[in-house]
Amino acid sequence: MPASRELGRDLSDTALIVERGRRVLALEAEALRASEAALGEAFADAVRLLATCTGRVIVAGVGKSGLVGRKMAATFTSTGTPAMFLHPVESVHGDLGIVGPDDVAILISKSGESDELLGLIEALARMGVKRIAMTAVATSRLARLSDVTLDLLVKEEACPHDLAPTTSTTVTMALGDALAVAVLQAKGFQAHDFARLHPGGALGRRLLTRVSDVMVTAPLPILDPMATMREAVVLLAERRGIAIVVEQERVSGVVTAGDLTRLLERQHDVLSVPVATVMTTSPRTAEDHELGSAVVHRMETFGIMAMPVVDAAKRLVGVVHLHDLMRAGAV
The missing domain is CATH 3.40.50.10490 (Glucose-6-phosphate isomerase like protein; domain 1)
Incomplete structure (x- = not known):
């Protein structure tokens, strides 16, 4: 054949x-x-x-x-x-x-x-x-x-x-x-040694990008503990869906766009509602020195789009957004 x-x-x-x-x-x-x-x-x-x-x-x-x-x-x-x-x-x-x-x-x-x-x-x-x-x-x-x-x-x-x-x-x-x-x-x-030898490309970005490289530091969406939802709504609109209640430089609570939506489902007049009754009182936070990839994993696990960032003394120093971390290649 x-x-x-x-x-x-x-x-x-x-x-x-x-x-x-x-x-x-x-x-x-x-x-x-x-x-x-x-x-x-x-x-x-x-x-x-x-x-x-x-x-x-x-x-x-x-x-x-x-x-x-x-x-x-x-x-x-x-x-x-x-x-x-x-x-x-x-x-x-x-x-x-x-x-x-x-x-x-x-x-x-x-x-x-x-x-x-x-x-x-x-x-x-x-x-x-x-x-x-x-x-x-x-x-x-x-x-x-x-x-x-x-x-x-x-x-x-x-x-x-x-x-x-x-x-x-x-x-x-x-x-x-x-x-x-x-x-x-x-x-x-270790992983940080690997990152040092691979600074370029997606792998380098994932291993080298830290929260401090990506977080927003000013102006921060800060609320007084005595604030009402009227003030919170303004911040939620201007600061990408998050408002942070701060007392003595420490985070005491967080209000998100999701919190506002759930509140509107329960009652119509929300503007006069105290923020303290709506906020999450034990919010998850990121530390400024953390690897962005670790924070991305935490945010995706718990369905969080934005997170307060604190320093070693637990003082608020910024806000990190999931979209910014992903855009920076920290995934």
Whole structure:
């Protein structure tokens, strides 16, 4: 049968296409489960080397292993462990100058017999650099020349010809993530550290935006405790649906547009009603130093559109609006 007719038959068979996709996912999931079960002392040794490294983490690999290595180096760097990718071929033509004896190297090769990588690891050994091998062949030369060997445990690639790197690259990337996360936890890397290294984009805004960056500070919608709803209605209209009753700089109550609506449902003449009989006497507040994302979560949980902001002494310092927080990217 001509190849074009065979292709047409395959592409018209939805069940066949889906089954092929499921086979790939099943093989890779099985390999990940095997790697999880086999994780042991060697992994702990690798984490200790990386967490106590006073230089940089050098990641190297050829081909698809190199592509995974680039991602691995980026993950380490973004989580507080300086790392860089070193191409094995370029390394023996001058790029070894970036490597120092305090560095730790991660060398990736499924077979463990890559000539380019073996040339690099021998040079690293002469420099006194600690070496972590990631390979599927524990008896390979790469493994023998390394201080720690992490077994990739890949029985077969998901490629039907067992050729294209698929299962092996998935396991390698997952193992790299496991190393990076274990190292960041060992080093006490926190969310604020992550924010410091990711100031740009949506992630940076969510981790860096604080209530004080977004809150309204003047004029504040403040009411006297003896005020009536006539005064409150004016503030609700002018100050985006919130009025705050303040005594001695402390928040004693809050009136919202929702409170006004519920009052109107009960009686017609509301303007002379004392604010003290309508206000919420134990309102939820935000603190000026809080992360905006935490306050957004609280406001969404309790259906609050605007919230008083207080300082460490519980004095009113501003008002924060859910819309402003969301517009600032604190979600």
